[in-house]
Amino acid sequence: MQTADEYDLVVLGSGAAGLAAALAGREHGLSTLILEKSAKLGGGTTNSYGLLWFGRNHLAADAGYSDSREETLEYMRFLAGGEAITANFDAFVDRSPDALRFFESCGVPFRIVRGVRDHYFGVAPGAKEEGRSLEVDLVSGYDLGQWRDRVRMSSVQPCYITAEEQIKWGGVNRAAQWDSELVRTRQDADMRGKGVGLVCQLLKCLLARGVQIETSCVADQLLREGDRVTGIIAGDRRILARQGVLLATGGYESNDALVRAYEGLPDWMSQVPTSVTGDGLILGMEAGGAVHTLRNNMQLFLGFGIPVEEGQEPEFHLAGIVELCSPHTMVVNAAGARFADEAYFQGIIPSLRHFDVLQHAYPNLPCFLIFDQQYASRYSFAGQPAGQVPQWVARADDLPSLAAKLGIEPDGLSTTASRFNAHVRTGADPDFRRGELTWRLAHDGDMPAGLNQSLGTIEQPPFYGIELRPSGASSAGLLTNADAQVLSSRGQPIKGLYATGNTAARTEMGAGYQAGYTLASNLTFGYLAARHMAGQQAR
Numbered sequence: 136m137q138t139a140d141e142y143d144l145v146v147l148g149s150g151a152a153g154l155a156a157a158l159a160g161r162e163h164g165l166s167t168l169i170l171e172k173s174a175k176l177g178g179g180t181t182n183s184y185g186l187l188w189f190g191r192n193h194l195a196a197d198a199g200y201s202d203s204r205e206e207t208l209e210y211m212r213f214l215a216g217g218e219a220i221t222a223n224f225d226a227f228v229d230r231s232p233d234a235l236r237f238f239e240s241c242g243v244p245f246r247i248v249r250g251v252r253d254h255y256f257g258v259a260p261g262a263k264e265e266g267r268s269l270e271v272d273l274v275s276g277y278d279l280g281q282w283r284d285r286v287r288m289s290s291v292q293p294c295y296i297t298a299e300e301q302i303k304w305g306g307v308n309r310a311a312q313w314d315s316e317l318v319r320t321r322q323d324a325d326m327r328g329k330g331v332g333l334v335c336q337l338l339k340c341l342l343a344r345g346v347q348i349e350t351s352c353v354a355d356q357l358l359r360e361g362d363r364v365t366g367i368i369a370g371d372r373r374i375l376a377r378q379g380v381l382l383a384t385g386g387y388e389s390n391d392a393l394v395r396a397y398e399g400l401p402d403w404m405s406q407v408p409t410s411v412t413g414d415g416l417i418l419g420m421e422a423g424g425a426v427h428t429l430r431n432n433m434q435l436f437l438g439f440g441i442p443v444e445e446g447q448e449p450e451f452h453l454a455g456i457v458e459l460c461s462p463h464t465m466v467v468n469a470a471g472a473r474f475a476d477e478a479y480f481q482g483i484i485p486s487l488r489h490f491d492v493l494q495h496a497y498p499n500l501p502c503f504l505i506f507d508q509q510y511a512s513r514y515s516f517a518g519q520p521a522g523q524v525p526q527w528v529a530r531a532d533d534l535p536s537l538a539a540k541l542g543i544e545p546d547g548l549s550t551t552a553s554r555f556n557a558h559v560r561t562g563a564d565p566d567f568r569r570g571e572l573t574w575r576l577a578h579d580g581d582m583p584a585g586l587n588q589s590l591g592t593i594e595q596p597p598f599y600g601i602e603l604r605p606s607g608a609s610s611a612g613l614l615t616n617a618d619a620q621v622l623s624s625r626g627q628p629i630k631g632l633y634a635t636g637n638t639a640a641r642t643e644m645g646a647g648y649q650a651g652y653t654l655a656s657n658l659t660f661g662y663l664a665a666r667h668m669a670g671q672q673a674r
């Protein structure tokens with residue numbers, strides 16, 4: 136074993152959680168090392184839309200939006216569904232605005248994403264139409280010098296346009312309407328936004344401060360002295376951490392055994408890189424950390440795998456907030472029956488988890504996305520230009536033939552489509568009230584103005600279909616306190632051990648999900664952990 140390197144803070148993982156904690160640590164005077172298992176930085180964060188949700192943030196206040204602690208609290212309480220832990224919930228409510236200012240002062244430029252409302256606007260108390268969803272400004276990869284090619288670029292998330300532009304230009308299902316000239320200019324300048332942009336903005340700040348970063352380095356074990364974590368072992372290296380080791384290795388979505396243990400749904404597919412295998416969870420458990428599971432985690436989506444060449448990373452396309460929100464689509468189970476409002480991904484989740492006692496099976500899994508040529512001609516499928524449905528998607532000239540190809544009950548599918556089409560012609564969906572909730576990132580249906588834009592008949596051949604699979608953010612993580620310290624099952628902090636991001640249980644949020652919560656939480660608890668390590672308690 137080599138002689139030990141020594142730092143104040145050793146961060147494992149380089150998604151938004153790890154990079155934010157490292158930047159906060161460095162800014163609080165801690166000598167900091169980031170170790171990333173993969174050859175590239177960024178983790179699952181690079182797949183994300185990069186929305187950051189901050190209640191009563193200063194950017195909104197400066198722009199004239201009204202918000203208050205009470206309204207933020209009301210909304211977050213609604214979302215938490217009784218599953219949040221009060222101290223962590225309070226820390227998120229009260230300290231996230233400080234964290235936002237802090238990272239801004241470090242040099243990360245944020246701005247309001249206009250056109251994005253809170254998920255439960257019009258339903259939950261305290262929800263706002265605009266002002267709480269933020270994103271970072273675009274940053275050029277060339278600003279990163281030799282690190283430019285060492286950031287993971289997502290194959291599923293176009294990052295050269297901002298989330299605001301994407302929404303303004305017709306939504307996530309309308310790639311054909313994007314400003315192609317601007318897109319080309321941005322690509323030439325290697326401009327990066329969304330989750331990749333957040334990673335690059337944080338990285339730029341870290342590089343400017345000379346923070347040490349190593350890739351392709353896996354921490355195998357935590358070093359302990361008595362009841363304190365004192366560093367890590369990676370291969371034949373010992374690296375000491377005087378103030379703390381911070382676990383930010385993401386969740387465990389690419390670890391089948393942990394998914395089986397904590398998710399409990401069949402046919403799960405990971406939406407994050409293959410390196411996200413629950414390492415932090417395992418290291419934390421080995422050090423005596425308690426695991427906490429959200430029983431009703433609403434951060435669950437439907438999507439499908441995109442075929443890739445052998446040896447390439449699997450690609451998961453999140454259809455739940457793209458195709459499913461768009462007209463001329465529906466989701467059916469193997470009996471050919473619809474079972475939820477397709478346009479609102481949270482609405483689908485309880486139906487996916489439903490277990491039929493007499494069938495002794497999940498009646499709504501497997502399930503299938505069905506669409507017709509009207510959708511194919513006008514909207515993007517799997518991020519392709521309108522009109523291009525890849526050959527690996529099943530198709531047929533009539534619905535019973537499509538059903539037979541997919542393993543759906545043919546009569547069931549035909550009956551469901553007839554009923555759905557009849558309802559669409561009246562402009563409503565009395566069965567599941569599809570599209571009545573207004574949050575969505577896909578817009579611009581083709582119904583007359585004023586009518587429900589997520590509705591459209593499914594009647595023009597050819598008909599297309601693909602099996603959907605559940606995916607999401609991990610329901611379980613290490614139990615932490617408001618300073619992001621990992622807690623034992625007796626509720627005692629394990630000295631020198633911290634966890635943030637998806638490695639930590641989402642006890643600050645509880646069951647509900649609001650786009651932007653996780654990235655905002657990553658920044659907030661990275662900031663609080665760094666302050667704690669530097670000797671300033673969260674409260």
Ligand SMILES: Cc1cc2nc3c(=O)[nH]c(=O)nc-3n(C[C@H](O)[C@H](O)[C@H](O)COP(=O)(O)OP(=O)(O)OC[C@H]3O[C@@H](n4cnc5c(N)ncnc54)[C@H](O)[C@@H]3O)c2cc1C
Nearest residue numbers: 148150152172178179180183184186384385636637651654
């Ligand atoms: C399509 C999509 C859209 C999303 N959109 C949003 C959004 O708009 N807003 C939002 O808030 N959230 C969004 N999310 C969720 C959000 O992206 C994640 O919750 C967040 O990025 C998790 O960050 P993290 O740093 O915890 O993990 P990750 O970003 O996954 O990073 C973990 C890193 O740890 C590394 N690692 C693993 N094991 C080790 C080890 N032993 N040693 C060292 N390194 C290790 C991994 O390689 C990885 O790089 C989205 C997710 C998806 C898939």
